[in-house]
Amino acid sequence: MAIYEPVIGLEVHCQVSTVSKIFCGCSTAFGAAPNAQTCPVCLGLPGALPVLNEKVVEFALRAGLALGCKINPRSVWSRKNYFYPDLPKGYQISQYDQPICLGGAVPVGAKSIALTRIHMEEDAGKNIHGGAASLVDLNRAGVPLLEIVGEPDLRSAEEAANYLRALRGVLVWLGITDGNMEEGSLRCDANVSLRPAGTEKFGTRCELKNINSFRNVRLAIESEIVRQTALLEAGERIVQQTRQFDAATGQTKPMRSKEEAHDYRYFPEPDLPPVLIDTEWIERVRATLPELPGARAARYEKEHALSAYDASQLTQSRRLADLFDAAVVASSGKSAKKIANWLAGELARMVNAGEADVEALKFTPAQLAALQGAVDGGAISLGAAKEVFGEMAKTGTAPEAIISARGLTQVSDRGPIEVACDKAIAANPAEVEKYRGGKKGVIGFLVGQVMKELAGRGNPQIVNQVMREKLGG
Ligand SMILES: [Zn+2]
Structure with missing residues (x-):
């Protein structure tokens, strides 16, 4: 029976800490009433035009420079087309073949996990299913995200969780995000495949979507490794698909068969000019980076x-x-x-x-x-x-x-300590006799009596020293 090696890569979505959305002036604050933070641009109404929030580019540069990425002097926006009720425009504005950052790495303990790219994009809204109706909240639509794509260099569920923890640590340290996973500020997709240990060729992968805690990253990947191993050992084929982790059952379940990238029909966004970054801008951002x-x-x-x-x-x-x-x-x-x-x-x-x-x-x-x-x-x-x-x-x-x-001051004055020592010596002649006869260990008992007398506040060093002097060394 073959031994299988897991091959894991994470795509992390991180909400950057801007006050307003990426292409309009709406607030990004969490917890507002549904659809209270929307306007024609983020609602995707016909004729509305996006205007780039420059702060998002600064945050992307911060992340890219801190993680050792190559900064692309010219990156472009693309439309990622798909239909979903939480995306009224019918497309998401993202970056595709010319992202802002390429390469780089995240230090994870003694290892370094390579990055493929970092790009900027807008978030979609949120569908809320319940009762007889489904509702749509578009407060998140247009919230700025960085998508940080890692190489498939992770080899265990635990390593993946450590990578996510390290990446979150750096991003929060840099002030790029609040890193709050419960509020959705940081979430990830995990690509998991197996291959016979010692081989190079990648197996067929499944993508686990929208994992929102360190614990679930570990559990979701572990359960997916178990599932794929069982299939391969039974001689079956892995079907490429998008799966979702259900924390209640501890299992992953299929969402939909994976669209190929060309299904999104990416094309350049005609309403936004390319993002041009010169050396001066890079150096200005670099000068503000804290010690990592x-x-x-x-x-x-x-x-x-x-x-x-x-x-x-x-x-x-x-x-x-x-x-x-x-x-x-x-x-x-x-x-x-x-x-x-x-x-x-x-x-x-x-x-x-x-x-x-x-x-x-x-x-x-x-x-x-x-x-x-x-x-x-x-x-x-x-x-x-x-x-x-x-x-x-x-x-x-x-x-x-x-x-x-709280009366915690320690008694270090010799005066009260001497009085307490004399009292203990007078009250315990038998122990004093033993000490002088060579059983030095009984000093612990005598010191204990002194500490009791001083309500536990005697300076132990000085109490020991005084007691020894009084007993004759
Ligand atoms: Zn808006």
Whole structure:
């Protein structure tokens, strides 16, 4: 029996963060009443003329330059013709044989997944089926999209999900999209085929449409691999078709047999001039690109001696990375490793437990630096600092205020510690005898008594030191 190798390529649709649509002035805001954000242009009324929103081109350039694409100095718009109720014009304005960006790659961990192209296009509307009638909402019609087409270089469902996560990370980092998959700002189609392992020729592929979460990308591709494997092992043929993933059953099901590209009868859009991009425009956009996540992670490892894991955790979001940088500056550069521990450790734990949201953190970089300063100066224990950190993340209250309100100050003065040690020694003569007889381990018990006396707030280092002195070393 042959062993099959999956061959997977993703086409990702990303809504770019413009205020208005791609060819008219209508708003792109999510959640408005159906059809409230429409005009003759995006409704496709006869005689209406599209005018290109230049911001969309800027965003496409940003993506293309950050992902190492070749920028096409002249790209053209095409009409992609098909009939569907959510597309009243009867065609979608897209780019076909001359897209804005060619090539490029997305870094995914240590690998690099090649891109075929990036092009600009308009979104269609939305059909809402329910009850006796089907309704059409055209608020999305004309919303600007970038379609990012990857080469079929992915070899597992998990790798595909990681690729999508990495691509989303870069696009959000660049401020191109909000990346909100639930609201449809980012969705993808996956092309999946199988071939006998070790062979080069591609098998017949099926396209899985409109997948809208990382989890569903993985599940949809996994189930499609299982389905195709079973067919091939039974000696059957894969039929090229478009399929849809049903999250309820965990299976893909056919939508329609795949139209060939020529069925769309692409032709140049006569109402829009070609998009001309000169070097000056490219350089102007390039100058505004931020340091990218991979470069920033490498810098953290080098400048702050962070582990690769911590560096990659901190660069999952630009907000988190910026917070880290500012907190390191606020601590005068002394506590980078410890600040990284807060953000890549305790905060990551809180995020995973649903107790915090990186985009909605309340504390300032200076407050985080002050909290670490309080630990370093011995004012509070690390355990108490975790309590303070949790409160800071939720309320943004200054660490000093939380420490004093909750009585978390650590007792580091020798005075009260000596009194408590004397008391413990007097109350436990048998243990003291054992210690002096050589059973050094009982010091743990005696220190425990002191900590109890100090309500858990004694500085453990100083308590240990004083107790040892009093017991005679
Ligand atoms: Zn409009």
